[in-house]
Amino acid sequence: MSGAAATRYDVAVIGAGMAGMAAALFAAERGLSCVQVGSGGGILFASGLLDLLAVHPVAEHRLWQSPYDALATLAGEQPGHPLARVDPTSIRAAFQSFVAALTSAGLAYAPLGERNSNLLTSIGTVKTSFGVPMTMAAGVDALERRLPCLLVDFRGLREFSARQIAATLADDWPDLRHQRIDFPGFEAVPEVYAVHLARALETRATRERTIALIKPLLGDARVVGLPALLGLARSQEVHAAFEAGLGVPVFEIPTMPTSVSGLRLLGALESVVSSRGVRRRQLSSVRALTFEGDTALLQLDGAPGGERISARAVVLATGRFSGHGLTADRQSVRESILGLPVQQPGGRDAWHQDDFLDPAGHAINRAGLRTDEVWRPLDATGKPAWKSLFAIGSILADQDWMRAKCGSGLAIATAWAAIEQVAQPLRETQAP
Amino acid sequence: MKYALFLGCKIPSRLPAYAASTRAVFQHLGVTLLDLDFNCCGYPARSVSRDGFVLAAARNLALAGQAGLNVLTPCACCFGTLRHAIALLDEDAALRARITQALAAEGLAWSGAIEVEHVLPVLARVIGVDALAAGVRAPRTGLRVAAQYGCHTLRPSNMARFDNPLAPTIFEDLISLTGATPIDWPRRLDCCGDPLHDANAPLSETMTRAKIADALASGAEVMCTACPHCHLRFDGVQSDTADASIRTLLYTQLLGLALGLPAKSLGL
């Protein structure tokens, strides 16, 4: 695990989305030397909520309150689904490990149980998720019990309207009130941005002024909901201060992406990954990936002269279209780095249903890489492309993570499973 | 170990203590620093002419190349600018050709082999945190220090390769080895505001004051800097106000004190 240029890392993770970060995290935890290439920008679109599995079957939009029950059913009905191929014990361990890592970086989560939670979104709909940041946890209870609640928003914050949430839920939650205030210090500007407000709240004076503005509006509210901007890296501290100052539980509602909670998550992940010794190469991408015997060679661009990295194993966590792991042209879908065969509908005509909002989703969303039982993507002949190349996360075929609400679960579970594989030969070569 | 010392435009006349402390520390560590007849790194020219900026930077690199030395600079802005120029020369062949021609008119050439380093990574990785810690004679125990990374050390990270831009630890590690206590502060990675002081002085000052207030609120006694712009900025703003009570110290000064070098030699 030295830093010399000629290092041969145990594992190179390509991609820094949920799956890539989880893989880097798990690798470092197991003592593997790890280098991770790619910008974590995709995580900025996350909300901080960690979905495991909430909807199955997708076509019926059947919601599950127990993700593990859903997984069991999924395993029975779609054994090829990536989540079905990771055993539940591993999934539990993976989530615990992931959340523990985040907690160590100052981003605590409510204890993970066996059930999903329901929370408000910023447009007043309800989202079902598994891992809930502490700062959002009080909202679960508030929603469930329809507690007298005050929702507060800020003038000029375009991505969040307390009034809209209240209006959407008016019939269902009559004790839901809303108020708008000016964020202290930003009274003179027409538009405000959530990250700026979040950081401003890390200053005690601003925090106290904001609390003082909200307090008189409480009335009989027993819980207060705010857009997720209670601090950036110090969300625990800011959230606790709000609860103490207002005297009632406070919950955050995730805002539209890209959000403060996404930036928090990215910051926490980078912090953990960095402190565990993972070599990061943000703003770089892999121009070429080749294999020579036991070693993978990555040619990076983005830095002068490029950079060559060698590794014993490679984890491909490059994502789908927005992450550029998959590229689509007018004919077909390609895998961007190695040109691995992508399982996909026969022709472009078959990519989409006629109805854009078809509940079953579209075939193109289920395109992706097929892998063997140990998560190695297959080449054109149906054999693993390389003995130590693994593919994880949303690039995998046979899943529709957006509709199944299983994005983080897919990422974390498959990352865990793949790293298990990467770690195996090492374990075998080390003396017991 | 030998480097060509690149001081830039700010240090010699506005912050000679940074040159003095850098020289003192590196001499103590057995590293030779040579002075060449460098020109401006090119940063101010970035707003006026892309070719002009790269030419200015490349000329410095060519001079270092002539002397066969890598460049070491204590200024974060110069570091970022020179590295940026190298990256542009690397990716833009037409630019490279034009710059080569312009340099040739002076009998200079850019080979692409010259590396540009900032004082902090050289101390932390080339000399090594452990080696430095072993040389500490007068640990600054109990001193609570806020690390001011500045912007151009960290970003854009593909050119700077200084540390993880979102979660760097190198400066805190360097502070810890002196015996001082690095503190965590929310605005530690924020810009000091200096680049704006001509274009928008009030905004620039707001940014600087926000940083000072944040450092103080987080319990810092000293603001430790690695760039003359940041340093002069914090000094400059504070000199107008009565209530600011945070010391500004250059890292080379902090390290020099910890290594037991006389304060006078560090410009203190």
Added chain:
Amino acid sequence: MSHTLFHAALDASLLLCALGLLWRMSTWYRLRIGPDVQDVTLVHRLRALLRGLAAALFTRRAFHVGAALLLDVLLQRRLYRSDKSRWLTHLLIFVGFMGLLLMHALAAVVTLKLFTGYESTRNPYLFLRNLFGAMVVVGLAFFLFGLRHRRRHTRHAPARRPRDAAFVVLLGFVLATGFLLEADKIVSPQVFYRMAKEFNGSADPAELKPLRAFWASEFGVAFDDLTVPIAPDLLRQGRAMHEADCETCHAGAASAFVSYPVSRVLAPLARVLDAGQAPTWLLYLHVFACFIGLATLPFTRFYHAFAAPISLLVNGAGPGRALSSAGRAVRRALALDACVGCGICDAHCSVAPLARHLDNRYLLPSHKLIATGELTRGRLLPSGHPTDGARDAAWRAAEGAFGCTDCGRCTSVCPVGLDLDDLWQSGRADLARAGLTAPAQWVRARPALAWAELLQSDSWPRSFFDPDARDAPLSADRSSFSRCVQCQTCTNVCPVVAHSTDPGSGVDLTPQKVMNLLRLGLRDLAMGSSMVWSCATCYQCQEHCPQGIRVADIMLELRTLAVQRLGTVRSQKEFS
């Protein structure tokens, strides 16, 4: 030469010189450079002068002034530190000239008073006169050689006026006529006869033959009828006559180690020269050249001999910034005069490579100094309808002034000790008040929409605003920003937007809006946006962008585009 003519000419030259000096000096009390001295009156300045003089003479400062006099004025320590070869050149000219001035030109009032036995033809004076003259000649030769060497190696020569060259020519002329005069007097039979008449009593060639023979042999006089070798008998006789009448005043001609060899060249022409009254008109030429030099002294490069020492002494008397505003006003105006145009500042300027590349000599200190003078005299911006050239020059000067990085090198190497730092700062303030500002100010003086409207005139083809791939490759290539999905991350992580809680703060568009304008092809709006100039180049946007868009790099490119394109438009629109 008749006494009356000589004295009349001398008096006239002195008067002209004095008037000229007064006129030049008056600028130190009239010119106002810098906004901080705009209220300073003549009375203030005179009072400051008196106070300064008193301080310089009667306080501890006197010591510093004395040290400055010795080290900086006489020994030229600053010049020595900056450029040793030029120090040597200057020393040669300086010592040579002062020697000639004091010992030779002012012999009647200086040398004669100190050394009663003075005769211009005696040693050591004869030798010294030649030595001093030779020093000046060698110094001038070094100077010209150095000039040629520097011209070949730099693109922009230091600012020079035509009269600078005129002075060098004049000095050379004075020396040339001086040596030629002395050489001619050595060979001239006419001069011999005149002297013989005065000191021997006779002007008869036959009677004087022994003396003539002696003088032809030992002193190089070119008589037609006497050729060397001379008969020893004749020589002995001549020597006796010489010892009687001439020796007391004449050292050996060989002591005139420059004039004597020259006289050997002139010897064959002695008769022709005598026939043409060469000794007389050479004298007239020599003396009148000196008088012309004296009369025009305040307006030629020689003026530096007056202004530079004063500047050095003023600096020696105390640091620059601590002066009162009156003191600062005088010092800045004085700097304009005391600059000798040596260009040592230019040679050390940190942005000299940029001056070459942008072909803007106003980035260089010596040219900036001239421009500062022009600006303060109201000549940089002529009133009425300025021509293209004048307007352009004014803006070029502004670009030069605002391109300075304030590194301070010019100030530390200036041999005359000018406080250039202070001059540049005040110069920039004056430029800004005259409406000649840095791009960050003049772009932001109009809102983006106003720029866009200005740009939408018929004389500008749309292609004028297309960024070209050479200087703005990212802006020219759609793929660098077409992936922007307007996620607002760049805006959210931007510290400038975060702290712009005041509507007048100069942030009209957020970064993501600027990117959107580019996507929409509205380059001119993007270029004219004030956000582009309020960017702190902290690179948070570029570091965080999920699509890898080089936001900060594009901002900087938009700046260069604005400087070039909008700058052209601004110039056109301003005077039409």
